[in-house]
Amino acid sequence: MRKISFASPLVTPLVVFVVSLVISSIALLIPGYNPLEAYRSMVSNVATVSGFVTVLNFASRYYVMGVAVAIGFKMNLFNIGTNGQYQVAALFAGAIGGSLTTPGPVSIIITISIAMICGALWAIIPGILSVSRNVNIVVGTIMMNGIAAGLIGYFLRTWFRDKNDNLTAHTRTIPEGSRLPTLNFILDSVGIDVPKSTNLHSFVIIALCVGVLFYFVIYRTRFGFDLLASGRNAAAAKASGIDATKMVLVTMAISGALAGLAGMSVLLNQAFEYGDRFPLQLGFTGISVALLGRNSPTGIAVAAIVMASIEQGSRGLAVIGIPQEIGQILQGTLLVVAVVTYEVASRRAKTVAVQAASGLLPSREKSLHA
Known part of the structure; x- marks a missing residue:
């Protein structure tokens, strides 16, 4: 047997x-x-057009955030600060993006670029501390999360606050022409009737592009080889001529940039402003997705869909008590x-x-x- x-x-x-x-x-x-009743309700909430579209929207942002975490994990850099990185990026992108008067496509590119740059800069700080002062990456990134929370609260109530709203603290709203378009026309073209209140976010395409680039860079480039070699045996990698300092800084910058990009799924496709109601746990969900997907491109995709399906499915549980x-x-x-x-x-x-x-x-x- x-x-x-x-x-x-x-x-x-x-x-x-x-x-x-x-x-x-x-x-x-x-x-x-009753567990069976609960699971039946969760499946039924996902097995609808609206539920399916929502799962894709959630999974796309979870996937990009999972890739942001996985890039660091593959080099044994445990970037636990993606939550702070993406929030700082979303704050500055929302503040500047809401003030732009440039044509829509240009504004979208500028807003996304600002988010990725801010995320990279925020992530590279603990990287610099690690290579120059031997500060543990985990400790450094966690402490940066705390600093990010304080700075965001300050900026959101002073410089970046929308002065036209005295009730809630948030940045200026992103103009309609500067938002990412929806993809409902694709579903309509294949005969899928999408409810008016449901939109398939174009960030799904961005997530697919990130997945392809992630695979190509990690498994088909010299940088990917150096990253994997450094993660598996740092001493041997250094002895073979790989610049460890450069690898740490570049990897942390890429991780932070992708964390900032993940937040654009919310800012440019859903919330259109950064404020108190902006989701706060996206970075930690990305860590879960990366761990569950074992840092592989396809594994992270499956994990992102699973986590998104559970989240969407659980939304209707309150209806059955x-x-x-x-x-x-x-x-x-x-x-x-x-x-x-x-x-x-x-x-x-x-x-x-x-x-x-x-x-x-x-x-x-x-x-x-x-």
């Missing part, structure tokens, strides 16, 4: 999904809720189980490889992992 290997790329995600459902079901059963926070429990459980399971599978694969190399692996195990 063939033995199942938990190092299999097909078995591991299945184990993660099943275990997560079991744990979430227990969390539902304890207060007396179940707290929608169950969706957050499912997302968190999925992440924890995935990290643990992937680590177990990785260690098992390494053990098998070592045993095979040393000739200690039984012939049956060798055939299974050949």
Whole structure:
């Protein structure tokens, strides 16, 4: 009888999904809720045109943010500051973009460029501290998140505040002609009737382009080779002539720039202003997506769709009397189980490889992992 290997790329995600459902079901059963009813409601909320479009919109921003995190992770740079980077970028992009009088396409390019530049500059600060003062990247990026929160609160209530609104603090609204267009015409052209209140964001196309570039840069360029080499063995990479300082700074800048870009999905396609109601956890969701997708282009895409589907599906739980926070429990459980399971599978694969190399692996195990 063939033995199942938990190092299999097909078995591991299945184990993660099943275990997560079991744990979430227990969390539902304890207060007396019906797990099957909850999951049925979540699926029905996604399996509509409006739900499907919303999932694509959420997944596109999660994907770009996941790539922003994954680029750092691939070099063992744990950029935990993407949340602050994207918010600082959105603040400045919203403030300047709302004041532009240039033609629409030009304004869009300027606004996105400002966001990416601000995100890169904010991310490169902990990178500089790391290479010059040996400050841990995790500590540096977390502290920058705190600084970002304070600066945003100050600027939003002083220099960047829309003086025409005395009730809420927000930047000036992005002019209608300076917003990213919708893609509803594509769905209409194939006979899909989209509700008037639902718009397919053109940021989906930007996310697809980011995915293609991510794959090409990481696996088809010298920079990608240097990045992967530095992440796997920094000492060996440095000995081979790779400039470690340059790699840290460039990688952090790219990560921050992509974090800033991810925020444009909200600013230019949904909110059209930066304010107190702007989503605050996008950066942390990106970390979850990168971990769940194991930093691969396709894995991050699947993780982004899964996280977006859970978020959209949980929105209708309150209608049947179940707290929608169950969706957050499912997302968190999925992440924890995935990290643990992937680590177990990785260690098992390494053990098998070592045993095979040393000739200690039984012939049956060798055939299974050949």
